[in-house]
Amino acid sequence: RFKTTVSIPATVYDLNTIHIGQVVGFRNFNSLIDSLQLQIMQKKYTGDSLELTLAILPPNITKRVEDLRRNMEKQQTENNPTS
Numbered sequence: 001r002f003k004t005t006v007s008i009p010a011t012v013y014d015l016n017t018i019h020i021g022q023v024v025g026f027r028n029f030n031s032l033i034d035s036l037q038l039q040i041m042q043k044k045y046t047g048d049s050l051e052l053t054l055a056i057l058p059p060n061i062t063k064r065v066e067d068l069r070r071n072m073e074k075q076q077t078e079n080n081p082t083s
Contacts, residue, residue, distance in 0.1 A: 002036070002038075002055065002056045003041075003053065003054070003055045003056075004038075004053075004054050004055075005051055005052065005053050005054070006051070006052045006054060007046070007049050007050070007051050007052075008049060008050045008051075008052065009048065009049045010048045010049060010050070011048070015045070015049075015050045018040065018043065018050060018052070019040065020040050020041065020042065020043060021039065021040060022039070022040050023037050023038070023039050023040075024037075024038055024039075024040060024052075024054065025037050025038070036056065037056075038054035038055060038056060039054065039055055039056075040052050040053070040054060041053045041054065041055045
């Protein structure tokens with residue numbers, strides 16, 4: 001599980017618009033970090049900045065269950081006769 005902290009200065013961003021549960025991303029790092037979508041798990045005000053604890057979103061359970069069901073159906077019908 002990927003987890004990190006980020007500090008955001010009040011001079012760069014309106015800290016009152018950031019809420020726990022929101023999803024954030026990064027760009028222009030030209031690395032793996034650009035492809036991550038992280039959820040705000042915790043926030044802590046430190047003077048004139050905000051420290052965020054970010055973590056990878058858990059997988060979409062409904063989509064995962066549907067994928068498993070589809071794969072199971074495919075496996076069950078794979079060797080059925082064609083006639």
